[in-house]
Amino acid sequence: MTEQGRGASLIKRGLLLTVFLAPALLQAGDPPIAVGEREAQPFQRYLEDYERCQARREFKPVRGEYETREEYRRRVERLRAGCDGRERLEPARFKAPVFLSYDADAQRFSFELPQARTYRIRYDALVWDDFPKLLVKLPRDKWHVDDPTPRASVYKECRLRRVSFDPAYFSRVEPYRADSWRGCMTYYQRGDDFGWHREEGVFSIEDVTFHAYIPVDKARRLKRRERDLYYLVSGSLRVPERRFDAEHVELRDVRTGEVLITLEP
Template identity: 50%
Template sequence: MRIGWMLLMLLLAAASQAGDPPLAHQGRVQPLSAWIEAYERCLARQEYVPPRGEYESRAEYEARLARLHTGCAAEEVLDGVEVEFPVFLEYDPDEERFSFQFPDADSFRVDYRPLVRDDFPQRLGKLLEDEWHVDAPTPRAVVYKECRPRKLRINTAWFERAVPYRAGPWRGCSTAYERGEEYGWERDRSEFRVVDLTLYAYTPIPRARVLRDQESQLYYRIRGRLTVDDRVLHAEQAAIVNRARGEVLLQIGD
C-alpha cells in the first residue's frame, strides 16, 4: 500500500511541473482535462435513450433506463482531491525569513477562501488607507489587505513563527465598500476575493541553509473539493511538506 501511494505521489510531482498539474482522487492521478472528459461522457450517457428491446417488457426497459440515467454527481464534484506544486524557496537573510506564496494553476483555479478569515468590517467611518491598499475612492472603493489564515500551524523544528503579509498593492484579500449616506462606507458582502495567500516564515540563517538543501523535496500540497465543470478546487487544507521525510513544515486548515 505504501509503495502504491509513493508511486502516486511521484507521478503527481512529475506532472505538476507542467501547466496542467494532475489531481489525485481515490487512487487515480490525472489532469483536469481527463476529469472533465469523464464528466462530459457521463452527461452524454444521461442524454442517450436506447431503443426498447423486441423481447423487453415495459418494466424491464424502464429499469434499464434507470440504471443508465443515474446522474453525474459523482463525476461533477470530487471530494478529497489533492494536488502538489514544487516549492521554490525565497529567503531574506537580513530579515531571516522565507516568503511563501501558495500556488494556483493554469487549468483550474484554487479557491483559498475557505482557509482565510473574512474579517473586513461591515461599516467604516473612513477607509483604512494607512493599513490597506485602497483603489481611488469614488462612490465605490475596492480595498486589499493581507489574508489571515483560519488555522495556521508551523513545525517549530523549522520555523519560529509565521505571519501573513501582502506581496503587492493589488494582492492578498479584497472586498469593496460603497459610500453610504448614514454610515460612511458600507461593505458589499458579495465581494470577497483571495488574490493570493502569502506568508512570512521566520527561521535563522543556519536552519535556512539546511532547508535550502532539501528544496527539491519540498512541495505545496493542496487538498479540497473539486467542482469539475467550474474548474475550481475549493481548498480545505494547504500545507508545505517534505515528501522524502514525510514531514509537514507548515499547514493551514485541518
C-alpha cells in the same frame, strides 16, 4: 509523390500535431489530482468523464421493436445514472513544488500557495473573512484602495485561520500581501450619511501569501533541500465548477516526511 507534395504533407502533419499537443502543453504545469485511492490525473480527465456522463444522461435511445416499455425505462435509467457521483469528488489531494524565496536582511521566507490554470484552487476555508461591515474612512495606509467611483474595491493581506510550524526551523509565521491587487478583496460603497459600507456577500481571494521567519544558517540548509519540499493540499474537487476547495495544506519534505508548516480551518 513530388518533393513539393511531401513537404506540404509534412507541414500539414506538423500543424495537426501542434493542435493536438497544445492542450497538453497548456495543462502540463497544473498539479494532477488524486481522489481516494486512485492515482493522480490531470483535471481535464475528471472533466471529460463528467461531460461524457452528462452526454449519456441527455441521450434518449430509440425503443427496440422487441423491448417492453418497462425494459426500455430501465435501460434509459441505467444510461442516466451515476453523474451525481462525478460532480463532487472527495477526499481529493494534490502536491505542488515549493520554490523558496528568502530575504536575508529580514530573515524570512516568502511562501505563496499554489494555483492552477485549468481549475481554480479555493483557499476560503483557510483564511478569515475579517473585513469590517462599516468603516469611517478607508485605510489607505494599510490596504490597496481603488475607488474611482463611490464603489471602492479594497485589497489586504489574507489572515490565516490556524497555522502550526516546526519550531526547529521557524520562529513565527505571519501573512502579507505580495502586491497591490493581490491578497483578499471586497467592495465598499460610500454611505448616504456616514462612512463606507461593505457590500454584502462579496469576498474573493486573489492569492494566499505568508512570511515564515528563520535564521540565515537554517535557511541555507533548507535551501539545499528545496527539490524535496512540496505543498500537500487536500480537500474536495468540484468538477462542473472547475474548482478545488482546499481544506488542509502541509509544507512537507517528501523525502524525510517532515512537516514544516500546516494550515487548517
